[in-house]
Amino acid sequence: MSFTVAIDGPAAAGKGTISKAVAAHFGFAHLDTGLLYRAVGAKVIAGAEPIAAAETLDPVELENDRLRTPEVAQAASEVAVIPQVRDALIAFQRTFAARDGGAVLDGRDIGTVICPDAPAKLFVTASAECRAERRFQELLGKGMDVSLEQVIADVKERDARDRSRATAPLLPAEDAVLLDTSDLTIDEAIAAAINIVQNARS
Numbered sequence: 001m002s003f004t005v006a007i008d009g010p011a012a013a014g015k016g017t018i019s020k021a022v023a024a025h026f027g028f029a030h031l032d033t034g035l036l037y038r039a040v041g042a043k044v045i046a047g048a049e050p051i052a053a054a055e056t057l058d059p060v061e062l063e064n065d066r067l068r069t070p071e072v073a074q075a076a077s078e079v080a081v082i083p084q085v086r087d088a089l090i091a092f093q094r095t096f097a098a099r100d101g102g103a104v105l106d107g108r109d110i111g112t113v114i115c116p117d118a119p120a121k122l123f124v125t126a127s128a129e130c131r132a133e134r135r136f137q138e139l140l141g142k143g144m145d146v147s148l149e150q151v152i153a154d155v156k157e158r159d160a161r162d163r164s165r166a167t168a169p170l171l172p173a174e175d176a177v178l179l180d181t182s183d184l185t186i187d188e189a190i191a192a193a194i195n196i197v198q199n200a201r202s
Contacts, residue, residue: 001100001101001102002097002098002099002100002101002102002103003028003102003103003119003120003201004097004098004102004103004104004105004115004117004118004119004120005019005022005023005026005028005102005103005104005105005118005120005121005122005197005200006097006105006110006111006114006115006118006120006121006122006173006176007019007022007104007105007106007107007110007111007121007122007123007124007193008106008107008108008109008110008111008112008121008122008123008124008170008172008173008176009106009108009122009123009124009125010108010125010126010131010155010158010159010162010170011073011131011135011155011158011159012126012131012132012134012135012138012155013124013125013126013131013181014124014126014134014181014186014189015106015122015124016032016034016106017186017189017190018106018122018124018179018181018186018189018190018193019032019104019105019106020104021190021193021194022104022190022193022194022197023103023104025194026102026104026194026197027101027102028101028102028103028104029096029099029101029102029103029104030103030104030105030106031093031096031097031103031104031105031106032106032107033089033093033105033106033107033108033110033114034076034106034107034108035062035067036057036062036089036092036093037076037077037079037080037085037089038067038068038072038073038075038076039057039061039062039064039067040053040054040057040076040079040085040089041072041073041074041075041076041077041078041079042061042064042066042067042072042075043057043061044075044079045071045072045075050079050082050084050085051082051084051085051088053079053085054079054084054085054088054089055088057088057089057092068142070139070144070146070154073158074154074158077158077161077162078161080108080162080165081161081165081166081167083166083167086109086113086167086168090113090114093105093107093110093114093115094114094115097114097115097118108162108168108170109168109169109170111123111172111173111175111176112168112171112172112173113168116173119200119201120196120197120200120201121173121175121176121177122176122177122178122179122193122196122197123172123173123176123177123178123179124179124181124189124193125178125179125180125181126180126181126182127182128152128155128156128159129152130181130182131155132148132151132152132154132155132156133148135151135155136148136151139151177196179192179193179196
């Protein structure tokens with residue numbers, strides 16, 4: 001039996017951590033759909049044409065530690081505004097969402113475009129400053145030389161691009177439950193998300 005959980009939200013709001021925890025709690029499969037765009041972005045950095053990169057994406061290419069770098073994140077955001085790239089990746093995501101045993105997908109347009117009929121939809125958010133601080137600490141932990149001011153600027157620039165794009169802009173689905181993690185610990189945010197999904201299942 002399939003049951004789809006759609007979790008959307010801006011960068012560094014905590015949706016990835018929450019999605020993995022929700023999937024583990026309910027025994028569902030998990031897909032970080034942002035990795036699809038990061039993988040395409042990485043191929044573009046390596047010289048590929050964006051649409052061809054999306055159409056030939058291999059699931060194995062999602063298992064690459066280099067997909068988490070700021071350079072790839074920037075490229076991912078840039079290729080994500082190309083309608084043909086998004087179209088090429090929709091089928092991949094919908095097939096994953098319909099699998100038996102349940103699935104959690106996190107991204108930016110899961111509840112609005114990929115799985116509009118998902119029985120459980122969350123929109124995980126936090127203030128830009130809070131998200132930038134989290135991303136800054138994450139990058140420092142990886143030994144990257146970055147400034148908080150630059151990370152704040154990058155987060156705000158990416159937010160503006162994601163919200164203003166013509167195709168699948170970053171917006172909560174009308175029936176999504178809003179989860180603001182600005183003042184929550186990760187354990188509190190996970191507990192809240194699990195409760196939202198549990199209510200949708202009952």
